[in-house]
Amino acid sequence: MIRRIPKDAMLVAGVIAITLGGTVLISSESPPGPLPLWLGFVLLAVTSLPLLVRQTRPVATVVAVVTGALLYQALDFPGGASTIPPAIALFTALTVGYRVLAVSATLVWVAGTLALGWVGTRPPGVQGTIWFVTSLVAIIILGEMSRHRREQLIAERERVTQAERAREEEAKRRVTEERLRIARELHDLLAHSISVINLQAGVSEHLIDRDPEQARRALGDIRRVSKEVLVELRGALGVLRDAGEGEEPLAPTPGMDRLPELVRRAKTGGIEVVLDLPEDSQELPKSVDLAVYRIVQEALTNIIKHARAARAEVSIRREAGDLLIEVRDDGVGWEEGTSGEGNGLVGMRERAMSLNGSFAAGLAPEGGFRVEARLPVRGLAA
Structure with a gap:
């Protein structure tokens, strides 16, 4: 004004x-x-x-x-x-x-x-009347044209404002998704190794006086696992870092080829693990390869931490263009007084759903706990 x-x-x-x-x-x-x-x-x-x-x-x-x-x-x-x-x-x-x-x-x-x-x-006069009326008609026409142009400008500004707001909301959504992805990566990376370290530390503490040799082996496992997790953490942070400047990751992204290493770690925690992999060595898309590793890693972590199991089976097979992952144990399943839906299960479900796959987890009819995931392979870029 x-x-x-x-x-x-x-x-x-x-x-x-x-x-x-x-x-x-x-x-x-x-x-x-x-x-x-x-x-x-x-x-x-x-x-x-x-x-x-x-x-x-x-x-x-x-x-x-x-x-x-x-x-x-x-x-x-x-x-x-x-x-x-x-x-x-x-x-x-x-x-x-x-x-x-x-x-x-x-x-x-x-x-x-x-x-x-x-x-x-x-x-x-007639001429004056015609001129007067014509002038008023011209004013109405010009006014309508000006009004239409004004409304167009207002609508255009509104569209620009909405587009900017949509871009801001999209940017916020991407930031949130990236934070969740990083949190999930770090959780999956650390939970398994820290659980193994914690278990071996308890074993060494319990046996330090009665069986020094067994305690020494447990400490050796702690040293080896901690070294491996440091290397893997360094590689994961390299992957998470923006590689827009052409930098290569400091370590390769873990995949199905590293599942035997997970099995070995689980065995150091006192659990017998049987691993069944598909016979063909067809290359998987990187997203699926990483999801397989993380789902199996988190499932084994839950078995070590909660199941009180002596034996676990990890089975991966191909079926009609999908990759089926199944991890089961002979433990107690969900602990009494808990819902069973912890961060680990949520993270595994999110990984499967992000690839348009499916996920299920629950008590197995024959006892123990079972985790199943189906990941589509066809149509995804390697």
Whole structure:
């Protein structure tokens, strides 16, 4: 509003100057009216003042300006230039969307002007009437065009705003997904090895006095597993780091070829693990290869931490273009008083679902716990 006042004030000053100047010229060739001309000048100036608020109060502006123009004509002042303020008010009303008001006021103005002209001392001629009506029609058309253009600009700005908001929301969503992915990677990477280390540390602590040799072997397993997890953590962080500058990962992404290593780690925790892999060595897509490794890793981690099992079976086979993963144990299943749906199971399900696969976990009919995942292979890039 503060920035618009000077512009509107300049417009009103210009309108007053033009209408007064035009009226002076017209009055020199027209018969004088019953009232002094200076009263007409005052009425023209007062009629132009409502244009100051034509943008914020278009209804009041149209009513005041059209009423002032009809009053000016009813008092029999020289016409012509007095049509400028109403024309501007009607054009503005159309531009800001008050079409019904503008058309209605135009009809009232035309009817009133012609009626006052015919009953007064300055009847309009045919040429003047045609020019007057044509000018008003042109004002309505131009006002409609301006209104349409204004609405287009507003709609375009709204589309740009919505697009920017959508981009911001998409960026936030990607950041959230990336954080979840990193958290899942670190959880899967650390949980298994830390569980093995914790188990071996308990064994060495328990046997340090009674069986130093067995305790020494357990400490050796801790040293080896901790070294392996440091190497794997370094590689995982290299993979997670932005490789946009052409950097190669510091270590290859783990896959199905490293499952025997997981089995060996689990065996150091005192669990007999049987691994059954598919006979063919067909290369898997990297996303599927990593998912297989992480699902088996997390399943073995849960067995070590919670199942109190002596034996586990890991089976991976191909079936109708899918890769089936099954991990089962002979433990106690879910611990009493727990729901069984921990972060590990959630992470495995998310990995499977992210590849349009399926996941199921629960107590096996023959006892123990079973984890099953089906990952589609066909149609995925290697």
